[in-house]
Amino acid sequence: MSGLILGLVSSVIAIIVVLLLIRTVLSKEEGTDVMKKIARQIQIGASTFLRREYIYISIVVVVIAIAMLFAKQHFGYTSAVSFLWGAIVSGAAGLIGMSIATRANARTTYAAKESGMKGALNIAISGGAVMGLSVVGIALLGLVILLFAFGVFKETDLDVFFRKLSSINAYAMGASLFALFARSGGGIYTKGADMGADLVGKVEAGIPEDDPRNPAVIADNVGDNVGDIAGLGADLLESYIESMIASMVLAVSVVSLGTMMLAAEELQEVKNIIEIILSIAAAGIVSSILGVMFVKVAARKNPQGALLGGTYVAAVLTMILAAVIIWKMGAPFGNYGKWGLFWSLVSGVVSGIIIGFVSELYTSNSYRPVRRLAESCETGPAIGVVGGLSLGMKSVFIPIIAIVFAIIVSSASAGILGIGIASFGMLVTTGMIVSVDSYGPIADNAGGIAEMSHLPAEVRGVTDHLDSVGNTTAAIGKGFAIGSAAYAAIGLLAAYIVSANLAVETLAISSIKVLSGLLIGGMLPFLFSSLLFEAVKKEAFAMVEEVRRQFREIPGIMEGKGEPDSKTCVDIATKGAIKGMLFPGAIAILTPLVIGILFGPVTLAGTLIGAIISGIIIGIQYANSGGGMDNAKKYIEEGNYGGKGSQAHKAAVVGDTVGDPMKDTVGPSINILIKLMSVIALVLVPMIKGLTGIIWNLF
């Protein structure tokens, strides 16, 4: 029971730390009346959106849960409960993280004004850590509660053990479903608002970003919170849970060598592996808390160093603790030695770092790719956009090779379980990663508030610096999110194949069933992307019309005398996001079911792999194309190739606007698409196992 207890204790500690951090943040002064007013608008906008989004998600969740109860010969009520629980956990973490983040931003601005860099960084990272530690604390606590509640560890009957363990798969599905809507809804919201605000404000009216006269600016700021904080948190929460769930299922298969029939001593081996996983998760949480503390202490001198330092502290500490845990608790399993788990963990971490570094290389304006992209903007927007697309495409090469090698190393070390553990390795310090990632939008918003409340330039200087530090860490974090999604999805897929007991000889790529699945699956991320692009486009379109209308109709708005109507803009963004997320969401949810019934479980396996492969690739491409174009614009704004207002700058603004929905809406949503489809397939196993597929019966 030691792993369960460690998991329980560490997650409770995380939640206590979260409460302390919340108290710290809320105890700070929020600033002048103007600042308070703006902050309130952002809070209200964010919580309005969240409320509406949650209502829609709840409906979908409840419908699915009821459907599961109706099909209870396949799923049993435990699956429905796990599913609901997963959705609740994800929703709770998002709600807590977001409400604190939207309260931390004005306080960060005020601290920047009153006590400079250190105080501001302190609040921003505290706000971020509320999200980060909520994610891991609540997720792990939820999992441990399910393991206790279903009495999984007490079970000695082999069949029942596996059935109970499998019903927890739906926990990941609940979290994943929530994440999909949070990411795609939030992503549409934030980019529709952002593009709308920029297209009329910056491009047409020639007023700066975050100018209070622009009525879409509040919606843009709300978007930063709902997209980048709530969305990212839900995304990584999902990956975190999934990597653990997949590893647990795969532990069974690797110990029983694929037969799914466990002898008593083998059952003990499996339980031991699960205990080790939970213990390492606990180590990751404790290390993340220490990492956050490191940032707070080290903040004095150099924020960039503090944030990166904290991340490294958490990662290294986790690896040391993991080694100790495996040394103490580990034992040979299946055909593999005691240290197999450790090398799998390491391969995941190393490839994650490589992917993060490549993101940095292709998206930071310290390196050649972005500088060359900035140069090509001199020839106009078309060449700039082509250059940005091509930068992203090229950036896929090394990450894919890194993933392939991690898969090879981890499966050589611990068989198919190794792949699950590698994915868990990337995610074990999720607490720290999400803290740093959520810090970014808080700093960004703090800057916006400084601008809108006309604070002195040196305050804006502090917040700008904090923001630019956030951009660098965000690029690395994005790489991690994609890499971990890739692994989590592959781990889930392996768990699906094992659970559905698909025979190796049926899964050949030369089989028409598999090939059909690969083709359909490969196409899905493209269809899904196009729907999200359309949704962003539609919202941006509506936003542009509205801002143009206000500039035209509200008297004195451009002189700063008329009051811009932010509420209508927030409303447009909310409606656009809700409407836009439903259809792609339905595709993600229904595809595994439809393919499973029409074509059977083998074609579904092919579909999943097809989707995972094209999804990973375009996910990476979009993140880096978008990031590269964003930073090429910033590089020009720093005075290169003619600086602000030059031809090159105008071209780069177009490129940046094209890249925005790629990196912040479509790319991240694809991460979730591939995970969600895989986890739904895993949950559907009891229902579709053994089906031959209606289509194949026709021929």
Add this chain to the structure above:
Amino acid sequence: MSGLILGLVSSVIAIIVVLLLIRTVLSKEEGTDVMKKIARQIQIGASTFLRREYIYISIVVVVIAIAMLFAKQHFGYTSAVSFLWGAIVSGAAGLIGMSIATRANARTTYAAKESGMKGALNIAISGGAVMGLSVVGIALLGLVILLFAFGVFKETDLDVFFRKLSSINAYAMGASLFALFARSGGGIYTKGADMGADLVGKVEAGIPEDDPRNPAVIADNVGDNVGDIAGLGADLLESYIESMIASMVLAVSVVSLGTMMLAAEELQEVKNIIEIILSIAAAGIVSSILGVMFVKVAARKNPQGALLGGTYVAAVLTMILAAVIIWKMGAPFGNYGKWGLFWSLVSGVVSGIIIGFVSELYTSNSYRPVRRLAESCETGPAIGVVGGLSLGMKSVFIPIIAIVFAIIVSSASAGILGIGIASFGMLVTTGMIVSVDSYGPIADNAGGIAEMSHLPAEVRGVTDHLDSVGNTTAAIGKGFAIGSAAYAAIGLLAAYIVSANLAVETLAISSIKVLSGLLIGGMLPFLFSSLLFEAVKKEAFAMVEEVRRQFREIPGIMEGKGEPDSKTCVDIATKGAIKGMLFPGAIAILTPLVIGILFGPVTLAGTLIGAIISGIIIGIQYANSGGGMDNAKKYIEEGNYGGKGSQAHKAAVVGDTVGDPMKDTVGPSINILIKLMSVIALVLVPMIKGLTGIIWNLF
């Protein structure tokens, strides 16, 4: 022997018709001195490029042929000879087609001036048919010659029969290698020149397209010929050969039910299937000749109707003849009935038509997608580009479903051979398809010459009309090219798996070896695309600099008094294309070899499938994104959303420029990438068969 004789006779007839058409074209008047001068510049530019390109390709071809001779324990000299022969055949068809096409364009203009629509269409389609019928006539003749020369049909020893048949695989590889360079080199040439010409001419200097003051216009016109005529011809020539070769190899496997051991009566069955394939090819050639004649006769009234009518005549006639052939010559084979081949053919043709229709739906401005895209250009270039990308992504859905269903139907009808036959079904009227496709650029160039020689508006009216008709048929033709490439590649892959004798249980998608291959393969088209985008960007960049320099330095150039220096622009395009094609070409050629040696034949199979899947998808996406953005611009130019010069128009021009390299350089080259990699793998079989792969030995 009847199939061989029919193949020989029909291909000789095709070549005779080509000679007659050449005489017809060359007998026409070329026009005024100005027209002659411009036509001469285009001819010289095209032949200069072709000469240089052929030199580089020859070097690569000879090096590979020598390498094959050095590894003659694996390949034997017959493979090297087949390979050289394939390259020569492709080169010869390209050379003949292009030199006549560049001679037909001024003559088309003059005919438009002297005898109006009918005369002009007559010359343009004759010029196109020279390319179209050369492709099929020379390709089939080449194949028949090899079958005779190697005495394949005389062979009664089973082993030797299969070895001889396999050595002909290299014939397809030679054609494929040639096509890769022709397509990518031509594509870089044409789009670099086009973008360069437009960016300075239309966007900066505000002079119309094809304005003779623009020194890059000649290069642009040369590009239409080398990219759209020679490139497309080589592409379809390759698919045509490959679909036949793959079907022949698969015939062996389907008759022997995968054992590769033939009894004497089974050998007879295989020979009979090959005879049927050759007979149907002969039927396709005869039908294509009749289709071309139909166009010439029907041209009087309505050119659109004439071209489409000719295409339908050829297709329907071929199907009727195929049914007769199968009725007379067919027999049950393997587990399948006599009519299995026919249904496979039909499934290929039907899905090809569906793909063509979807291309039309998404790229013609008669339908909603392009009109909505034009509308979104009103919000500026960024939203326009996003809309164009998303249009292409959405357009992938139906074609993939169509391909999946064709694969299901054809393999249900004739096993794995059915897939080869379906691909052959799409390509059997290649003669007609290439004729119509090559007609387009001739009409386009004719318009350019009319503009540059300041001919009266009504002449330009005729050529514009001919051109716009060409655009519609070109969209359908592009759909066909992609669809057929997809099938041909899948057919080759099946032939590879069968030839390499890979056991079904080793090919499971759950195997790390396969999964690694799928990931690497899926990434390759992205890497390849990015290199081509870079090459186009670089050439366009150089072109822009040069045109700007000439506008600045040549006195009186803008007043039409100074002579623009076209030769330097042609030179820049030629160098850019040659330099740009080498590295991506090397990747395509070397990947199968490197993966085969490092990872072994199983991972190579995974790599091929990964590349085929992502290649098909982004191939379709690029073709339709590019086509959609092009026609959205044209739709606006027709006076919608503000017409020429409006904000929407400027945005659409940016979108069109982004789409140009997608549809004309990268998309088509990816078609060839996937075919080339597959055919190289097939040829490499004797060398890599049974290797375990260096990497897997490490773990």
